[in-house]
Amino acid sequence: MVSQSQAHWPTVPISARDVDGPLFFTDDEWTLVRAATARIIPTDYDPGAAEADVVRFLDRFLSGDFVYASATGDGFLEIRGKEAEAWQARIRHRQSVYREGLAALKALSLDKYAKDFHELSDDEQDALLVETSGRPKPRHVQLHDDEIFNSGEGGPPPTNQPVSDAGLGFFDMLVAHTRQGFYADPVYGGNKNFVGWRVIGFDGPKSLADTVAGRYTTTDYMIMGATWPYPQSPRVQRFGR
Known part of the structure; x- marks a missing residue:
């Protein structure tokens, strides 16, 4: 959503950010x-973080430029004034978390x-990430159709950013950003060739312009018949047609 103040920001062409390398x-x-994110979302029978170019998403995010994609999806809003100052303060903190965390992971390796x-094997990389996180490696999770998809239950959809990266340590921040890079709109540098969306069977809009103009809806992905507690919300968010 573009705020009234953002509407007056100039648009920078996407080509300004579409460069080779970091x-x-x-x-x-x-x-x-690239190697660490490939263990967080590994490549198996489906593509993983490496194929989705998640490292590029992370690099563009941490570069501190061009935060919000324009409504047309062909560029970025060049933020200015207090908004730019606030973003730079936020991004400097995350830059330091990454710089220190990556240095520590390299030293540990x-x-x-x-x-x-x-250069390590998958198991060796996992062992270092477990040590870095301070928690055991998560077990495999299997979703059962009868329990999840045919329950007829549902609730309000999450916000666009259900988990904030504020205050996170290096490993947790890396996991959160890896997920974002895998599933976010490709305009932000990750989800290359819509890999993340294709893995979960989501066709997605071809550009942000389709969403802004109302040409694309996620109605088909809602759980039909679920109770929505806020009748004043838009139809597409009420799981109805």
């Missing part, structure tokens, strides 16, 4: 992030295995 990461950091992280 804008924020060093080459070594880019390689490390060299200390444990005398190799860089991307």
Whole structure:
């Protein structure tokens, strides 16, 4: 959603951000992030974070430029004034979290295995990420159709950003941003060729312009018949047709 103040910001063509290589990461950091995100959403019978180019999403996000895609989807709003100052303060904190976290992960890899992280086996990489997170590796989760999809239950859809990255440590921030990069609109640098959407069977809009103009709706993905507690909300959010 573009606010009234944002509507007056100039638009920067998407080509200004569509460059080869990193804008924020060093080459070594880019390689490390690509390997680490590939273990958070690994490639198996479906593409993972590597194929979705999640590292590019993260790099563009941390570069601190061009935060909001324009309504047409062919550029970014160049934020100014207080909004720009607030964003820069936010992004500087996240930049420092990544710089320190990546340096620590690299040092841990060299200390444990005398190799860089991307040179390790999957199991070795997982072991380092477990140590970095301070928690056990999550178990495999299996969704059962009868329990989940045919329950007839539902509720309000989540907000666009249900989990904030404010206050997160390096590993948790990396996981949150990996998910965002895998599923976000490709205009932000990740979800290359709509890989993330195709994995979950979501056709998605071809551009942000389709969503803004109302040419695209997620009605077909809602749980039909579910009770919606806010009758004043738009029809598409009430799980109805």
